[in-house]
Amino acid sequence: DIQMTQSPSSLSASVGDRVTITCRTSQNIDNYLNWYQQKPGQAPKLLIHGASNLQSGVPSRFSGSGSGTDFTLTISSLQPEDFATYYCQQSYTRLAFGGGTKVEI
Amino acid sequence: QVQLQESGPGLVRPSQTLSLSCTVSGGSMTGGGDYWSWIRQPPGKGLEWIGYIYNTGSVYYNSSLDSQVSMSVDTSKNLFSLKLASVTAADTALYYCARGTTSLKGWPIDSWGQGILVTVSS
Numbered sequence: 001d002i003q004m005t006q007s008p009s010s011l012s013a014s015v016g017d018r019v020t021i022t023c024r025t026s027q028n029i030d031n032y033l034n035w036y037q038q039k040p041g042q043a044p045k046l047l048i049h050g051a052s053n054l055q056s057g058v059p060s061r062f063s064g065s066g067s068g069t070d071f072t073l074t075i076s077s078l079q080p081e082d083f084a085t086y087y088c089q090q091s092y093t094r095l096a097f098g099g100g101t102k103v104e105i
Numbered sequence: 106q107v108q109l110q111e112s113g114p115g116l117v118r119p120s121q122t123l124s125l126s127c128t129v130s131g132g133s134m135t136g137g138g139d140y141w142s143w144i145r146q147p148p149g150k151g152l153e154w155i156g157y158i159y160n161t162g163s164v165y166y167n168s169s170l171d172s173q174v175s176m177s178v179d180t181s182k183n184l185f186s187l188k189l190a191s192v193t194a195a196d197t198a199l200y201y202c203a204r205g206t207t208s209l210k211g212w213p214i215d216s217w218g219q220g221i222l223v224t225v226s227s
Binding site for chain 1: 144165214
């Protein structure tokens with residue numbers, strides 16, 4: 001099974017900050033890496049697919065990069081509505097999720 | 106825009122079988138390239154993938170749950186189902202059904218149900 005290591009598990013940031021979340025996989029997954037945002041009481045929402053492709057309707061301050069085993073989600077200028085938990089997920093072999101990163105004020 | 110809705114009992118006794126269904130509306134399940142998944146989230150914790158099924162009936166399960174899980178699909182009724190046997194309190198979670206697509210790079214999950222809370226308790 002592919003293991004997903006997401007870091008940090010939580011972070012504190014302010015509006016306007018640049019935020020970076022990393023995801024590392026235990027084996028090469030090419031670009032089969034996706035990022036989701038989850039707010040309390042809501043289902044997760046797809047932000048980035050294929051490591052770097054912005055999902056339709058998602059603000060351009062979100063971006064993704066990486067390939068192989070190391071991936072990054074970046075929020076260029078944190079907005080109040082971005083305080084949430086973020087998950088990476090691989091689809092290379094079956095599915096698996098990272099442990100999540102809670103972005104707090 | 107496809108919509109998904111989970112249904113089933115909110116309370117299951119320990120050692121019993123948890124059974125949930127997911128009804129798909131606003132689209133067909135027969136289109137190639139889509140996979141239909143179950144994901145759960147224990148209270149206050151992260152997401153755990155349970156398994157997914159294609160409209161052909163091919164299934165793939167999380168290896169940690171393989172001995173407990175079975176999934177089925179009925180494309181004529183636009184629904185798919187989950188059974189989780191011999192449940193314990195550790196299976197208490199919010200259960201989501203979701204659609205994944207191979208039409209997007211990375212084969213992501215692009216549609217989710219609202220989730221159904223299932224509690225395992227006597």
